[in-house]
Amino acid sequence: MFKFPQPIQNLINQFVKLPGIGPKTAERLVYFLIKQNNGQMTEFAEALKQAAQNLTFCAVCHNVSEKNPCLICSNPNRDHSTICVVAESHDQAAIESTGDYQGLYHILGGTISPIEGITPDKLKIDELIARIQKEKISEIILGLNPDLPGETTILYLTNLLKSFKIKVTRLARGLPMGADLEYSDEVTLANALKNRSQV
């Protein structure tokens, strides 16, 4: 049976572990890297090593960061009375990139999905409650995906946060920019109708 040289096979094995990359794509990526001058592979290795060494998790918001506490949690200019609860670090990055939010974040580390074995105790919910009890929070924004696990988590957190008498909000649901009414699904359109705003 044909075998790739061991260093090539090892590298293919690493690429295959990434989401959406199958053995054929991995092979193509590895041969692409080999075709470049060796500098690129070494740079790539260095970037991975640096990321593994320098990235840590913020003890306050549980976001991935170079510092602990992270630059957002330790920034006195941000609004420390608002927490936006998101599922993952990349959701925080997405909201932060709008430039429209000045509060803090809390990264749950996922959403409730019993079918995948993700129960509330696997998420950073206790840590969120602890933050609310300790700090002076006036609003919790639930920045979760409007899908089944996201809605489940929103429901769970809304119930849990009722006793704290703080404002709990969620992201608006409606038509995304550039949407076409004709191709919008019924739920999106129903939400857009229900949450219509005066012009």
Add this chain to the structure above:
Amino acid sequence: MFKFPQPIQNLINQFVKLPGIGPKTAERLVYFLIKQNNGQMTEFAEALKQAAQNLTFCAVCHNVSEKNPCLICSNPNRDHSTICVVAESHDQAAIESTGDYQGLYHILGGTISPIEGITPDKLKIDELIARIQKEKISEIILGLNPDLPGETTILYLTNLLKSFKIKVTRLARGLPMGADLEYSDEVTLANALKNRSQV
């Protein structure tokens, strides 16, 4: 403007250099790696470093290999009178994985494509001629893609090899396994008709 932490941005930049990976996919892959335990990133870095250090090019066939000359060129059990000419290392891997070929290879490093600036002098054609002059070669198999640059290269090499009075063959063109006549393009079907074989 929002900025990713520097180690994350550096890693995204590395992924974006790969073919078919845009900024969004790169971001997803990086956050996936961060979510795993750090071991995977370090392993990945190590695999890249090892590949950069241990892979070299065979001076005979120009294939990427751990050894120079490579395991195929230095294997006395292979048929040293046949050379299969391929464009890239991964084409060699594809042919080798059939297990049906026992000869040697010659990797051109591309195919003739004047529009992309790849002229015959940029490929390992002189090296191929040198091998033919030095070694006792009875057949050259042109294992190139049946597309425009591949066909151009086949035409060029066929003309060039005429003077050597050795057998020059090319891979058969016809229907691939599992094909559907209804959806086959005209050229493939015409080739399949022209090259039909007796059963």
